[in-house]
Amino acid sequence: MELVDRYIAAVQRELPEDKRQEISRELKANICDQLDALAEQGELSESQIAAVLKQMGHPAQVAWQFVPPSPIVANEDISLFKYTLYMVLGVLFVLQVIGGATQWLGASEGSLLGFLLHIVHGFIGDACFAFTVIVLSFWSFSIQGKSISAGCSKDWQPQQLPKVAPSWQHIRFSDVFSDLATYLFLLMVIWSSVWMSAEQLAARSVIFSVNVQQLLQWFSPIILLSILNSFWQLRRQVWTETLLLTNMGINLAYALFLVFLAFNSPLLQVQGSDLNGLFTVQQLDKWLSHALLVTALFPSYECIRDLLRWRKLIAS
Template sequence: MDLINRYIYAVTQKLPESQRAEIEKELHGLIEDMLEDRRAGGEIASIADVEQVLIELGPPGEMAARYRGRERYLIGPGLIDSYWAVLRIVLYSVAVALGIFYIVDFFASPAPTAEKLLEYFVSLLSVGIHGFAWVTVIFAYIEYRGARQVSKGPWKPSDLPAIPEPADRIKPIEPVLGILFTVLFFVLFTFSINLIGVHRFDENSIAIPVFEQAVFAKYLPLIWLLTAFSIFNEAMKLITRKWTPQLAVMHVIFNVASVIVAVILFSDMTIWNPIFMDQLVQAGLVTPGDEAYETVKSIWDRSRDGLIYIIVVITLIDTVSVVMKRFRGKEGNTTLTK
């Protein structure tokens, strides 16, 4: 019966993933036994019988608490698997991103030394600690928010959420990639912004940055806040594994915030390298008056607005995609209930 499946799903989702299959089987048996006791003369259990049995068992949160004990947790068993998954993704992403950027920086430096390797490990330790703190705080907040949700009245089986339809489900790879790219951008903008530019790797290595690092640094708090918001958003996707109205709204808010930060950041002319074209000429990469020079200069002059337009278009496509997923999910649910 659908009501029983919804109840068991709601209970097991609050338990560690390693225990879910066993407890699901146990709950099915328990509910069947309770229904059997209510049957008279082999009658089929009615919906009213099922509802009464589920009320006797109690709300899914309380049933899950009985299985795992009454201990208090900073991050409870229902979230611990997702917590470790997100923490591993963040730490691995930090190690990979820093490794890539410092390898490029190592070979791009005129005189690479052992200090670069030491700098990598110091940065890895520092960012790793920050990543651990961010993920822990985010999951502690999610745990606290879940514990604070109190029902306004007596719990009823009809309050059980439906098991998500395939169209509404979120594949684990989606939040994993979201966290990966978030960390990559965070590391790039925080530690390796100088790598965004024109590089030539030879005996006379040349590095011409696109941005003024000192000016760019004043916008880092905005980027850090956006990073934390993104990790929180992706963590919620990994926990729920389905699109909900709240998740869709959070995703749209994040996209709007990303566009606002991009407009604020790239509209500031002082963050752009004011002598970029002069440095290209001095490096012998272009010659004033040449067609190549005019082409590069045209691209450079339009890069600010062009970058903003690209970000807006990509964000708009992503937002429409999420809205369409929700629309298709609702349309599918409506068709099934007719």
């Protein structure tokens, strides 16, 4: 009987405290009945008792069958859970880029690698915290047996469903949030003179030339328009004709502006001290000019891609 007691104790350990006594009492009664039936054929050896207990199943498995574990997120809430997670992580990424950019631009010797590491490090910390909070919120509903999205599932109408669309027509959250982060970063760089202190501004060894700075500031309304467009994409989540046309226009403006900027030398100018002898400002200017031309390829690609998609959409 010692084996039976050990088995019951092992099952008990896996059970919630309020159910331990009752379930173990019942389980023991059932096991004893089974052993009694076997004992009618002769005295039971320890190996026979062990075989009966083995047949019952592992103590943890038996405990799970008596009290099935409740899922952290209810099945019907999984899609809402994923949606919430993507949205929150996206917003945190954008905020992290803003914070990182502020620190990087404000530092006198900020390296690009340091800037990227700051974003990654900060984002991982924030993401872990956000993930925990979201999981706990959904879990609190799950343990109460409530479903957050239960109300939505009853009031739907077939007529409200979106039209059948190819997979490319669905806008990905990751794309929208990376676009938003880029636009906000650009705005912060262009308008750094507004939010940075005079000491921070004076500490920078290389700055945009006056001409380029002015061009960038004139371009700011297009960047603001891009931000609004990203919010519109988040709201619609599907590429429509209007959205494609707007996106095409914005990307075309970016491509033309970047090419125009690339041929507007000088792009940079030295402020105060020299560049520690590593590079000359002319070299940096040349590299930046090439980088701008390469960068212009991305909006150009998106512009052509959206044109093809738009033609496909109006043809269907």
